Amino acid sequence: MSNEAPASVGHNSFAASELKTLIERVERLEEEKAALAEDITEVYGEAKSQGFDTKLMRQVVRLRKMDEAERREAAAILELYMSALGMRL
Amino acid sequence: MSNEAPASVGHNSFAASELKTLIERVERLEEEKAALAEDITEVYGEAKSQGFDTKLMRQVVRLRKMDEAERREAAAILELYMSALGMRL
């Protein structure tokens, strides 16, 4: 095992400190992510209070996301074809 | 069905515009959420490249989140007690 591997035993206080920092970064990001999830819920709540069908809205959002994913996928296939044909990208 | 409900047929261009705005707000928020999810993935990537076990890290994050939930639960119970006792919060 390499002597600079953070997971190694012995003199690992630096590794522990690094780990702590990484975990705190993750937790900070997850907090922000959760806040955004709440914001989204609130927007749907607004929509509902204005008489919109949120189930329908969610489906629309999902469909638009699928469109986007498909567009990206198609682009990836095109790139792959061109690569297979030895063409410059 | 109420005649001012946005989902009603007839004179619904305003409703359509409102709906568009709401959906765009949701999509904008979801993009930001996805960006944060990527950031989190990157942090785990960093951790991995430094020799940390990301699976373990994820467990740590999950446990700390549960602790946090428990702490909030305890606080809620305390609040309930105080409320029941007519005490100011």
Next chain:
Amino acid sequence: MSNEAPASVGHNSFAASELKTLIERVERLEEEKAALAEDITEVYGEAKSQGFDTKLMRQVVRLRKMDEAERREAAAILELYMSALGMRL
């Protein structure tokens, strides 16, 4: 707890027998599923031996699956719209 609940203690030999049957059905289905997964792998193997690019093939299959999913999603939205408008399906 209801006395006819299979999970109840006492006189549960019938429940145990039922459970055994259900689990065996699941296992039988999973075996067939695994066999099909092997078949798919074999088809890709054939394709590769005939000089086809399996990575490209997989991406094509994935894209077609996405098309199908999108088509179904669009149909679901249409159905929802019609339902919302009180139209017979």
Next chain:
Amino acid sequence: MSNEAPASVGHNSFAASELKTLIERVERLEEEKAALAEDITEVYGEAKSQGFDTKLMRQVVRLRKMDEAERREAAAILELYMSALGMRL
């Protein structure tokens, strides 16, 4: 690149046809696989409606699968030993 490689450019209509057939075979198999996955879901649904805890059932199935894997592993080792000892299998 070999001149009979299906992916080669020129006179590739036969290759295209072959490719189409292969992709359709894959898709047919994947449909059957998806159908079996649905069947499994239905069996769990039945179990649930009979009062069984499906989460537990899934664990049982997983454990039995692991047992099976272990049994096969042991058999493979035995086979290896017998082979090493020049014994008929």
Next chain:
DNA sequence: CCGGGAGGAGAGGTCC
């Protein structure tokens, strides 16, 4: 209380 959707863990495929 139940079903569907979102997120995470584990498995298989691909690339190096």
Next chain:
DNA sequence: GGACCTCTCCTCCCGG
């Protein structure tokens, strides 16, 4: 052959 990465499956949580 090993590591990354995508995909599938499972679990959990929110909305109905």
